[in-house]
Amino acid sequence: MAELQFREAIRAAIDEEMAQDEDIFVMGEEVAEYDGAYKVTEGLLDKYGSKRMIDTPISELGFAGIGVGAAMNGLRPIVEFMTFNFAVLAADQIINHASKVKYMTGGQVNVPIVFRGPNASAGQLSATHSVSYDAMYAHFPGLKVIYTSEPADAKGLLKSAIRDDNPVLFMESEQMYGLKGEVPEEDDFTIPIGKAKVKREGGDVTVVAHGKMYHVATQAAQKLAKDGGVEVEIIDPRTVKPLDIETIVKSIKKTNRCVIVDEAHPFGGLAAEVGYLIQREAFDYLDAPVQRVTLPDTNAPFAKNLFDEWLPSPDQVIDAINTVTYRK
């Protein structure tokens, strides 16, 4: 095992894949000469040159589409968005083109492309820079969506995403880039897309949390274990789509209770979907209605106190756990 920062794990995945496949290139704003807005791609220009590390203008729609076209024509682009908040401008290329070309042409062409970058909020950046987009893209058939929480998952899943012959959205977080974690050093370490992971075992309640919210859930679980004797089982879906509902259901059959933590708005998000699936697959096993902790149904405010109120917190998770365990 090696201890890597999140950004180093992502860089290692890109680097290893680029080293073994000439058709892989990286494209995005400030990825090359600036070494990446968040230093994820640092050093890769020196190693791979300006043919394979491409700085783009601020033209999200255009460069996402150039990526899709290049993927159709035999290359394997990794397109970086400075955040997925700016990928909204590229949504036409992702939703109308990347996800549909293969289907529309009766399977004549694959679109092996990775769109990656930070998702959701990163502190007080106000309304246009703080939205979580994983569930929105997961809504559309033809796209795979990954939003990881720890360096090892990031490395293993990004390598799989780059090798995947389909369009994959791979999401990170500005606030997690410096986070350190153990990453297996084995040659060619990969994690299959579509597999959740039980990250903490416990018998009292299942908490489903991914991305940045995994860490919020972990804090809540640690606090509860210390003060209240409630043992939380945490499941990190890692891949939003395809979603590994079996692992979640298996856990609920043991704990009979579930809280979903999601850094998205409540309407139609991952929490809504997982909640539905649980009632369909595990209705008879539930001892309490499934609860969720999400953002409120409002835009992101700038003011520090409002922002802290807006973002899901460990205390809110504890409240929800107390509700499903009837401890309050």
Add this chain to the structure above:
Amino acid sequence: MADKKKETEEVTFTPTGTGIRTNGEIIRSTELPEPTDKKHDELGLSDDDVIDMYDQMYLQRRFEERAMQMYQKGKFGGFLHLYMGQEAISTGTAYALNDDDDIITAYRDHGWGLVRGVSPKEGMAELYGKETGCSNGKGGSMHFANIEEHFWGGYGIVGGHIPLGGGIAFANKYKQNGRVTACFLGDGAVPQGALHETMNMSQNWGLPCIYAVENNGYAMGTAVHRHSTGEIVDRADGFDMKKMVMNGMDVFTVYEKMKEIATDIRENSQPWFVEIRTYRYRGHSMSDPMKYRTKEELEEYEKLDPVERMKNYLLDEDIIDEDKVEEIKSSVEDTVMEAIEFAEESDYPEKEALYDHMFAEDDYPFHT
């Protein structure tokens, strides 16, 4: 079948190279045009006007210098994009336009707010995220706004506000109210599709709007020649739009040209595309190591400082003396320090304010 190209040449895509000059030579879209040689009275400005302009420029500068210090002390968070170096553009434009002409810009917006009626107190309080801020603490640095005084705000999605500028102009033409809209954008927004779509409709529909690029040489760490091809101002040609390049380090130039353009628009209801060349003294935001430009380049532009230039004009023309300069500076300093005190003493918004300003009605049933 055509022959295949040989695979021997090295393939490149994005142009490379640091700075806006290579071997001393200016690359593209960065050569400063000559400033106007007219004196203030020839431009129809009184002594009081120009003193006021200096006061305003110095306020923008000092407000940001102090804001930067407060940010570094950890008094507030979020992004802080400083406008320092570009104050001649906000000031020259605001004086050239009528008070009910409309202005909209991107996120580098402090100077624009201050010149359009956001008080230093409301501005500083917004940076601190206090309820007394110009946007009630909801927006922060990127979203100063004073819509009552026709400043429609700063916007954080690069290029996103350009069609809004077109729409404001559309409404003005629709209502036949004679107002001109000035929509400012960075050079980095020039490659966004939104600009080109909006320019096409604006020309075809005769919208009374100035699309003004504040070309400060860089979009974050990318020099203008690395992100845009040709001369920026020539974008206008494809739409048959009137165009102009001007010196943005000299407030009189901006004043003179913007006035001419606004007059033309009022007469003819046709848009203009304007490139105003300037320079940003600070990093893109507070976390920018600035490796993409040289110290020498920065120093060269610091010699052209628009605020100093204005001060020297006032002194050289004997409009004011050194004592008066000091008086203005210390009064501005007091204003800024009071603004900081005001911001620090103001309250954060109430918790319930999270749900304010989402919808027109105040009993909207929020989803839970």
